[in-house]
Amino acid sequence: MNIINKVRKNILELTPYSSARSLNLNGILLDANENPYCNMGITENEIDINRYPDPFHTKMRKRLSEYLSIKPENIVFGAGSDELIDLIIRIFCEPGKDNIIIPKPTYGMYEVAAKINDISVNYFDLSKYFQISQENFYKSMDANSKILFLCSPNNPTGNLLEKESVINIIKSFDGIIVIDEAYIDFCNIEFSFINELNNFNNIILLRTFSKAWGLAGLRLGYALASKEIINILLNVKLPYNISALVSNLFFKVIDKEEIKRKNIDLIISERNRLYKELTKIKEVTKVYPTDANYILFQADRHIELFNYLIANGIVIRDRSSQIINSLRVSIGTIEENNTFLLNLRKFYETSN
Numbered sequence: 001m002n003i004i005n006k007v008r009k010n011i012l013e014l015t016p017y018s019s020a021r022s023l024n025l026n027g028i029l030l031d032a033n034e035n036p037y038c039n040m041g042i043t044e045n046e047i048d049i050n051r052y053p054d055p056f057h058t059k060m061r062k063r064l065s066e067y068l069s070i071k072p073e074n075i076v077f078g079a080g081s082d083e084l085i086d087l088i089i090r091i092f093c094e095p096g097k098d099n100i101i102i103p104k105p106t107y108g109m110y111e112v113a114a115k116i117n118d119i120s121v122n123y124f125d126l127s128k129y130f131q132i133s134q135e136n137f138y139k140s141m142d143a144n145s146k147i148l149f150l151c152s153p154n155n156p157t158g159n160l161l162e163k164e165s166v167i168n169i170i171k172s173f174d175g176i177i178v179i180d181e182a183y184i185d186f187c188n189i190e191f192s193f194i195n196e197l198n199n200f201n202n203i204i205l206l207r208t209f210s211k212a213w214g215l216a217g218l219r220l221g222y223a224l225a226s227k228e229i230i231n232i233l234l235n236v237k238l239p240y241n242i243s244a245l246v247s248n249l250f251f252k253v254i255d256k257e258e259i260k261r262k263n264i265d266l267i268i269s270e271r272n273r274l275y276k277e278l279t280k281i282k283e284v285t286k287v288y289p290t291d292a293n294y295i296l297f298q299a300d301r302h303i304e305l306f307n308y309l310i311a312n313g314i315v316i317r318d319r320s321s322q323i324i325n326s327l328r329v330s331i332g333t334i335e336e337n338n339t340f341l342l343n344l345r346k347f348y349e350t351s352n
């Protein structure tokens with residue numbers, strides 16, 4: 001696909017902000033109005049916190065490229081994947097004219113980011129098992145549909161999208177397809193679309209350090225895509241979107257595969273336990289299978305239950321605006337999950 005044809009004209013005509021910092025970082029740096037007296041007494045010696053960070057994330061992209069076995073030119077970092085969602089919409093969609101397509105139900109941020117940018121949203125219903133219905137999708141598409149957002153495993157339903165039907169859609173949609181893989185580490189990595197990057201230059205994968213890596217407070221995510229798309233994202237993003245502190249932490253955690261794996265395994269084992277326990281409760285009328293770190297379920301008197309849990313200091317998510325009678329619970333620690341189950345049982349035992 002010719003990607004350039006899909007990009008907004010004002011973006012193509014943009015002369016990107018050229019960072020004050022030339023590529024040569026050695027020598028006497030008098031180009032960026034920085035303060036040579038560093039750090040305000042902060043003792044994180046390894047960080048030049050008085051200097052602007054590298055706008056091209058060169059070292060980070062190289063390190064992540066080794067981790068993922070993919071080229072650095074196919075990677076861009078964002079301040080969380082939420083930043084990248086906004087950027088992708090701004091690059092491809094003309095405000096007041098173009099639209100994005102999203103399935104129902106899915107992650108809420110695509111719609112919010114579109115509306116902030118005055119981009120309208122076309123919806124299509126997922127099938128009974130929250131898979132893509134080709135027929136529903138085609139009905140939602142029109143001449144101004146620029147981006148399709150998919151999420152696999154899907155939030156809040158927890159299921160993976162079937163690869164074959166996604167590939168069919170990629171082949172037939174004349175636009176950009178974003179596949180959000182925020183939760184991909186909680187399932188078998190084979191289900192990722194990462195290998196499809198070689199086959200299609202119009203797909204963008206989104207990943208994040210907020211979930212499986214346990215670093216939501218860090219604000220770090222990344223997009224994987226063709227070089228054409230990555231270069232446009234690099235031109236349009238704010239030059240210094242990844243701070244020196246975030247970059248420093250990235251290098252500290254990227255080697256800790258064992259800790260990451262251990263946490264994921266524990267979360268998955270708790271997910272399986274919680275799933276089983278929920279299915280035993282009569283008033284929990286449906287528990288949806290999940291490949292993520294949360295479980296969607298339907299329950300009798302779900303609003304009362306939700307409020308009861310809140311009153312007992314347990315916060316879960318009401319998803320009944322998207323799926324009737326439904327609540328979504330994230331997998332916590334063993335103790336947290338036990339307290340959640342205890343209170344849930346208590347609610348139905350005492351309030352009948």
Ligand SMILES: *Cc1c(COP(=O)(O)O)cnc(C)c1O
Pocket residue numbers: 079080081082083107151155180182207208209210211216220221
């Ligand atoms: C949590 C989540 C994200 C993560 O966003 P960050 O900005 O990286 O924290 C992205 N997509 C989906 C579907 C999510 O649920």
